[in-house]
Amino acid sequence: MNANTTIELTQFLFEMTTKSEREWLENKTKTNVLDLMTAFVAAPRFLSKKNISYDDKVKGNLIPHLPGYQVDGWSLVHLARVWLLLQIPQDPKEDCIKNIETLFDTAELNELVALYSALPLLPYPWEWLSRATDAVRSNMGFVFDAISLLNPYPELYFPESAWNQLVLKTIFNRKPIHLIYGLDRRKNKELAISISDFIDERFAAGRKIPPQILRLLTPFSNEEHSSTLIRMFASEESGEKEAAALVCFESKEPKLRSLLANHPELELSIQNGELDWSKLESIP
Amino acid sequence: MCQNPNEPKKNPSHFESIEHSEDTPTHRDLLWEDYENLIQGMRFFDPHIHMVSRTTDDYQMMAKAGIVAIIEPAFWVGQPRTGLSSFKDYYSSLVGWERFRSSQFGIKHYCTMGLNSREANNERLAEEVMEILPLFAFKEGVVGIGEIGFDDQTVLEEKYYRLQLELAKKAKLPVQIHTPHRDKKRGTERSMSIAIEHGLDPSWVVVDHNNEETVKSVLDQGFWAAFTIYPFTKMGNERMVSVVEKYGPERIMINSSADWGISDPLAIPKTAALMMQRGIPKDVIRMVTYQNAIDAFAKSGQIDVKDFDLEFSPDPNAKFHGNSVLRGGQQPVINKNSLFIQ
Ligand SMILES: [Zn+2]
Numbered sequence: 182m183n184a185n186t187t188i189e190l191t192q193f194l195f196e197m198t199t200k201s202e203r204e205w206l207e208n209k210t211k212t213n214v215l216d217l218m219t220a221f222v223a224a225p226r227f228l229s230k231k232n233i234s235y236d237d238k239v240k241g242n243l244i245p246h247l248p249g250y251q252v253d254g255w256s257l258v259h260l261a262r263v264w265l266l267l268q269i270p271q272d273p274k275e276d277c278i279k280n281i282e283t284l285f286d287t288a289e290l291n292e293l294v295a296l297y298s299a300l301p302l303l304p305y306p307w308e309w310l311s312r313a314t315d316a317v318r319s320n321m322g323f324v325f326d327a328i329s330l331l332n333p334y335p336e337l338y339f340p341e342s343a344w345n346q347l348v349l350k351t352i353f354n355r356k357p358i359h360l361i362y363g364l365d366r367r368k369n370k371e372l373a374i375s376i377s378d379f380i381d382e383r384f385a386a387g388r389k390i391p392p393q394i395l396r397l398l399t400p401f402s403n404e405e406h407s408s409t410l411i412r413m414f415a416s417e418e419s420g421e422k423e424a425a426a427l428v429c430f431e432s433k434e435p436k437l438r439s440l441l442a443n444h445p446e447l448e449l450s451i452q453n454g455e456l457d458w459s460k461l462e463s464i465p
Numbered sequence: 466m467c468q469n470p471n472e473p474k475k476n477p478s479h480f481e482s483i484e485h486s487e488d489t490p491t492h493r494d495l496l497w498e499d500y501e502n503l504i505q506g507m508r509f510f511d512p513h514i515h516m517v518s519r520t521t522d523d524y525q526m527m528a529k530a531g532i533v534a535i536i537e538p539a540f541w542v543g544q545p546r547t548g549l550s551s552f553k554d555y556y557s558s559l560v561g562w563e564r565f566r567s568s569q570f571g572i573k574h575y576c577t578m579g580l581n582s583r584e585a586n587n588e589r590l591a592e593e594v595m596e597i598l599p600l601f602a603f604k605e606g607v608v609g610i611g612e613i614g615f616d617d618q619t620v621l622e623e624k625y626y627r628l629q630l631e632l633a634k635k636a637k638l639p640v641q642i643h644t645p646h647r648d649k650k651r652g653t654e655r656s657m658s659i660a661i662e663h664g665l666d667p668s669w670v671v672v673d674h675n676n677e678e679t680v681k682s683v684l685d686q687g688f689w690a691a692f693t694i695y696p697f698t699k700m701g702n703e704r705m706v707s708v709v710e711k712y713g714p715e716r717i718m719i720n721s722s723a724d725w726g727i728s729d730p731l732a733i734p735k736t737a738a739l740m741m742q743r744g745i746p747k748d749v750i751r752m753v754t755y756q757n758a759i760d761a762f763a764k765s766g767q768i769d770v771k772d773f774d775l776e777f778s779p780d781p782n783a784k785f786h787g788n789s790v791l792r793g794g795q796q797p798v799i800n801k802n803s804l805f806i807q
Pocket of ligand 1: 513538540612722
């Protein structure tokens, strides 16, 4: 977190508030930290319930050092809460951490969402790692989403095992993995193994396969995957066929590449740029 | 509350008056088929129920019976908490997990926050709880400070009752008063006079667990009078019908206070059915089983009845809109009659 972030965010927030809302927010920064924390909690009682709106130029450029950080779909309260968190004094470190921990410990659902979405902006980002990995285990959908989807924190700070858990749980929860920030950048071999096991299990259970997940196999696909891919080509689901074709197309394995020869129409549409992974993205 | 563990037959509810537990329950004998038609299309609001000690089956039955919203007051979980963390976790469950669980069945969940009278007697812990209580009192969906008041009517109970009345004023929240089982009449009067002494408007105060002895004074002084329909206790719902016949529906509301005791989360729909049978007009029933509770607690600014109308769908895809976070993680309602477990 740097000073610029606060300035950018303050300007952005105040553009959306009424005069009295702005005054309420500003007053809270002038008192003690307990008032600030209570304001974080009480925000919905003093701010309008509207969703924030902004033009596409700002989208993804709101925080200069975190390109892509999104506030899409946020409410004014959500944004104000993140802003209030950034007003908590950062020194001394122990106090800052204790105060934010207290907010986590006492938070309800919407507050948790605000807290987790603020993680990449908060000071001392490593201090929140165990909370963040715990949130991935949450069985409350909103909490899980707040850490897992459209949040740069996991990509930046999660160790590989926690990252892989996040991706797998997103798949299990039937949520769109392409909303995971940094998905392609953090592909890894271990994850590819888990994905291929998962696909085998789904086959065995006679269940459908979310075709998107095959993107996680590349570039780790190998000969062992050929039987899985052959089965997917034989599927009645067009998405499964298309995903199999994309894996083969991206593979460096001659054996996998050769599977595509039986499906020239798919190969052609990939070559023409008509078929890519984004065509398989669905929400959810 | 288990006053006397040697009397297992007595019902251990926090409402119960052990000395008067010989009443025959009436509404518990009603089967869904018996009253389903009587309450068809009616909607109910239970302003006092402890879902933290109820099962998911209860939620399903409640939704089916027309309960669209509930208030869960913070109270006694049956054994004393030993540290601040247990309070934090309990309060968090009221605004977090329990609200989420309720939403899975299309029931809007609110709560009231407070330090209960029994635990007010542990001064060291009570002090700590009072420090974090504001962080909970101001939360979304917190519709009051409750349930607070007296149990043994000790000095410490009075101290924390007064402090919490002040918090209610500061947070602009209604107050939900738990009246004691022993020495009820005096405890009720004392609760009301202290509330007035602190400058609370009686129309912001719900006095709970009334009976025939207390109702008149509560209404005369301008407070809301809530009645708990709890099996084996003094207030069965046949007598509830008589109270409504005698005092009318003004400022009277009914709740189940269902908790970890032998209690009935369907007490309200069953009582409504009984009232229908006895020929009480439908608009009167609606007031005491729905509207009055809303009017009393909506002063918190936290109740929007439009929320009750939101189309409930267990389909996790249905609520996704735009680019906002997914309203996911929702579990479909399982068909229990199906032989197949999918
Ligand atoms: Zn209670």
